[in-house]
Amino acid sequence: xxxxxxxxxxxxxxxxxxxxxxxxxxxxxxxxxxxxxxxxxxxxxxxxxxxxxxxxxxxxxxxxxxxxxxxxxxxxxxxxxxxxxxxxxxxxxxxxxxxxxxxxxxxxxxxxxxxxxxxxxxxxxxxxxxxxxxxxxxxxxxxxxxxxxxxxxxxxxxxxx
Numbered sequence: 001x002x003x004x005x006x007x008x009x010x011x012x013x014x015x016x017x018x019x020x021x022x023x024x025x026x027x028x029x030x031x032x033x034x035x036x037x038x039x040x041x042x043x044x045x046x047x048x049x050x051x052x053x054x055x056x057x058x059x060x061x062x063x064x065x066x067x068x069x070x071x072x073x074x075x076x077x078x079x080x081x082x083x084x085x086x087x088x089x090x091x092x093x094x095x096x097x098x099x100x101x102x103x104x105x106x107x108x109x110x111x112x113x114x115x116x117x118x119x120x121x122x123x124x125x126x127x128x129x130x131x132x133x134x135x136x137x138x139x140x141x142x143x144x145x146x147x148x149x150x151x152x153x154x155x156x157x158x159x160x161x
Contacts, residue, residue, distance in 0.1 A: 004096050006033045008102060016102060025068070043079070044079070046115070058074050078118055082118075096131075133150045
């Protein structure tokens with residue numbers, strides 16, 4: 001079964017990450033969510049984290065709508081979380097990193113500052129496939145629509161190095 005790390009830069013409580021994790025779980029993927037405990041938009045590929053007594057601060061959470069998906073709030077930037085996940089910090093290392101669904105367009109120069117994109121670029125630098133998903137429209141945000149469009153495009157194979 002394909003193991004997927006789902007992260008973002010809008011924080012573990014954002015509706016976008018819940019939608020992305022939900023569609024991945026519905027597709028039968030082995031999903032773990034690990035995301036910043038706060039909104040870290042603009043974190044780029046920063047590898048920062050808060051430590052207490054030499055350990056990164058984490059808190060287990062739960063999504064009621066996804067009772068079988070482990071959820072971890074991390075006091076760290078998305079790229080740090082991606083890198084930690086690739087090293088087994090949240091269980092078995094992932095085959096794929098999914099990041100988002102981000103509020104705001106990650107286009108043009110904005111991709112240089114996006115924590116959502118930074119998480120996937122960090123995974124790619126370690127030989128791991130991934131997909132960053134963003135949503136930016138002038139009206140209500142339709143998370144389920146963005147997740148549904150992302151689902152058929154994400155990579156399903158390819159073990160990370």
